[in-house]
Amino acid sequence: MDVRKAIEVSGLVQGVGFRPYVFRLANEHHLAGTIANTGAGVTIEVQGPPEIVEEFVARLPAEAPPLARITGVSVSERPSNGDREFRILGSRLGEAPRALISPDVAVCADCLRELFDPADRRFRYPFINCTNCGPRYTIVRGIPYDRARTSMSVFPLCAACQREYDDPANRRFHAQPNACWVCGPRVELWDAEGRPLEAADPIAEAAARLRAGDVVAVKGLGGFHLAAEATNAAAVERLRERKRRVEKPFAIMAANLARVAQFCELDDASRELLLSAQRPIVLLPKLVPSSAEGKQPHPIAEAVAPGNRCLGVFLPYTPLHYLLFAAGDFPALVMTSGNVSEEPIAIDNREADERLRDLADFFLVHNRDILLRSDDSVVRVSGGRPRQWRRSRGYVPVPVFLHEELPPILAVGGELKNTICLTRGTQAFLSQHIGDLENAESYRFFEEAVAHLERILEIEPRIVAYDLHPDYFATRWALARDGVERVGVQHHHAHIAACMAENHLDGRVLGLALDGTGYGTDGTVWGGEVLVADYRDFTRAAHLDTVPMPGAAAAIHEPWRMAVSYLYRHFGRAFLDLDIPFVRQLDRARVEVLLRMLERGVNSPLTSSCGRLFDAVAALVGLRERVNYEAQAAIELEMALPETPERHEAYPLAIVSDAGGYVLDTGPLFASLLDDLQRGRPVGTISQRFHDGLVEGFARAAVLLRERTALDRICLSGGCFQNAYLLEQMTSHLAAAGFKVFTHAEVPAGDGGLSLGQALVAAHRLR
Structure with a gap:
């Protein structure tokens, strides 16, 4: 006698070929019934002999399409009816959406x-x-x-x-x-004035324009790219000038994997990422071309990623991309976000024409509307694992799956690399990369992203979590929202909570949060922190010593100011007598103004930021007095590391007790560093000794705190851990000291992961 069963399947089962798969599987088993998309996923009813129905139910999740992700299957009995075939029904509306x-x-x-x-x-x-x-x-x-x-x-x-x-x-x-x-x-090619050109093959014509050195705005999946031939130095420089992007690296799209291997080092994990369905930008070490005559010029123009050992590379991911490469036979194209630097990516044809007409010579457009801006994702393999730097196209909106149920919470992230997070049960939906909230266009994108995520998930959050910094746009927005309970979350607590959530941790942990900027509970700028934390609360247990930032935000853009601040803190005005290039090249009049600011505490907020410490060292060794993009000095200090690590003693950090915790005193570090500078030691050696000093200093602080707290789990978070050497060395040192070390992979270690941590902290505070 036939039986009939209803099967509710939840997860990522819409838009991935799941209904056709079930239809074929049911027909293979000669079962009658139906399948329909619902707000919660799909509902299947199958009818047939009991043993055949059981086999169908067993095979259903095991053989699902590769893009599907099943999070739940529930089976219940139904009365048999007169069905004689299996049918796909129209979607059922009216249910609260829970499908992915x-x-x-x-x-x-x-x-x-x-x-x-x-x-x-x-x-x-x-x-x-x-x-x-x-x-x-x-x-x-x-x-x-x-x-x-x-x-x-x-x-x-x-x-x-x-x-x-x-x-x-x-x-x-x-x-x-x-x-x-x-x-x-259909596709069209427009000129810079937005007029369609008569072209039998618009894509081939666009390829010809790129070959001629022009910049072409290309409409993709999540927005426009600005494209230029990556081997054409003049074209790349022209794009830089127009986009007002002085030195920040461009990403390049390579024709295929064989082309990538001509200009980058590839390992198995990177190959897999490049070829994945997500097609992120993957950060890869540049290959140094050589021949019998010695080193040769790199095939990719130096202006693509000046002063950087890595290239951000991705492969074509739309048919249009493949046709463009086939028409132009390019080794690689610069494919950078279609925007003026720090503005949101353009998605609409007319919007692109208005915003990008001074940047692009031509526009390769189409008439399929993009409904949501979504930049390319960025991933780097570090410690043998792919790690998200920017989680966006290809990964969003797949949720981060949590180990506990959360109420509907909206977390609005920070000021830089902003994302938002909306929670539903055991799912945390992080938005695509929104970016830096520093202009009106970005504010609108932020509001657009909040409205879209709330609308598409049909979630009305009653709790809003935000960063404590009173001047952040997202914070002001959260505080102005009516009808919700608001929860402020300290920046570094959110970082550690995000790492805990990604790794499904409960209870208390040690948290090492290293980054550039985060508003502390004492009103100073934190960023070199060891916390004792759970989701609800935290204690600041250790931190880098605190120094002034002369000129406040100016010190972020001009690392030489931080170098002067550290030297003055540790050596007073005597540092002006040092015989090192940094001091010899200082403008004494400007330094005198800076010293008076430091002595009087004028416009010089205090910071314990690891990012500012990186800035100071980069300036001292002559790498970077001013920066053109966030973390440039720190990146260049990482790039200066020897390609093969050398055996040197790490610079010492003194650990001193202070108010129930510890302070990592940088005085001995700078004394040793200055000695190396006076001896003329290579920048690479100094960079490695500095990195190793941070690792050993924070590892010793963690051991001291373990003795006090008996905590042997430690979470690493914050933007400084996008530095591969720092992450790998810190992880190995802590593991060797007996710690269970937890790091980020699925969620960015930087501020792109803040909103996840904010949501977890808010949920636990209100329980």
């Missing part, structure tokens, strides 16, 4: 084969896709995921596409963005 939305997915191998097959009806069609690939999150208005709720709703399917959509044996069975030359979006 798929991220955008790189074009798959099957679609690529068809794209370049002259016999295929989609030959060279720039929007080819199937159930296994293509746009998802950036074209979705709501869930359940159906064409009517995407920006493809304005493109009715032609008869041929409709047949594919209706055919269970077809790869495009119920593929919502399905389209072709007859019924789908």
